[in-house]
Amino acid sequence: MTDADGAIYVYGVIAGSDRTDIESAGVGSSDTPVRRVASDGVAALVSDIPRGPLAAARDLRAHWRVLEEAAAETTVLPVQFGTVMESEEAVRDSLLAPNAERLEALLDALADKVQLTVKGFYDEEQLLREIVNEAPAVARMRERTQRLPEAASYYDRIRLGELVSAEVDRRRARDAELVLGRLEPLAAAAKAEPVTGKDGAFAAAFLVPRQGIDDFSRAVKGLADELSDRIRIRYVGPLPPYSFADDEAVGAGTWA
């Protein structure tokens, strides 16, 4: 399959004994087959990657679907999106063989566990009202800037924005702490992640044993109800363990 011009896209790593077949198309085009390349007791899910530019969104979805399908059947260690290696030989000799022991250990640690991602979002207007009502310094600076003409209040408005921004950050930290404190005990591992977007309140990924999904979901539901007047929660999963596979780069074995 490997020709001199081609390259190999790598989706993830599974156990070498694992015969999972992937039907989803790989990145590049709608009929790219995904196959396995095995060495030393571990295997990589890969596909040939065509020359020419790729459509980022389409390929991101393809990467996602391949790993979702794999995770439905087995334990898969997701490889970072966009990883391309030179050839099947390179996958075997530089990725699998020199790192087999470590990859197997990671696969063992992730066996029968899924990732569940919980994100919270504020309604911005409501959040800002809360801040004006609860932070006297913000309320004072707000009145001051409202009295002044726009041109005269430039620095005061920046100061007001800074105060508001700090209050937003404080609420984010507080809400993240609340959520992690409540959900972390139900998970094998938890990772706080950076919030995205201006209305993001918190984001965290949890590694949860399959048999614990129900309990975890109930806890998330409880939190969502409890916070519903301030925060909208988005709860996505089960996912392949994207956030729990990246402790250190794997290389050609010189220091791994």
Place this chain on the structure above:
Amino acid sequence: MAVASASSGYMQRPSSGYLQRPGGGTLADVVDIILDKGLVIDAYVRVSLIGIEILTIDARIVIASVDTYLRFAEAVNRLDLKASDEAQGLPELMESVTSGAARSKTRGALEGVKEKLTGGDDEREETPSRTRRRSRSRKDEDE
């Protein structure tokens, strides 16, 4: 619950109906969840990383600038606190409270990127089995 059992159960919607199917995630979800995550293969061993730059623009809107402060100030100043007292407890679904220049600039850039991303995604169509899944994610994306 079906999800807790292996293989096929994984693909089913959990009985609670609360957990969102990953396949139904919006593009923003997909970007958030997988970008910069997963096993990293050392740069000396891999050939390249594709498609990262364009997605990074969408995923990393850093909020820490004078523009941001001014936008916050404007948003706070526009709040109608009297109305808020009356409306307290009612969930409000206003899309936005600001329309400043800084914000519209940001928005324009963002939408441009989004459009590009979505455009790329729509090029793919495809086998019958996937069409079913796609239509489901479309529905979720519309929410």
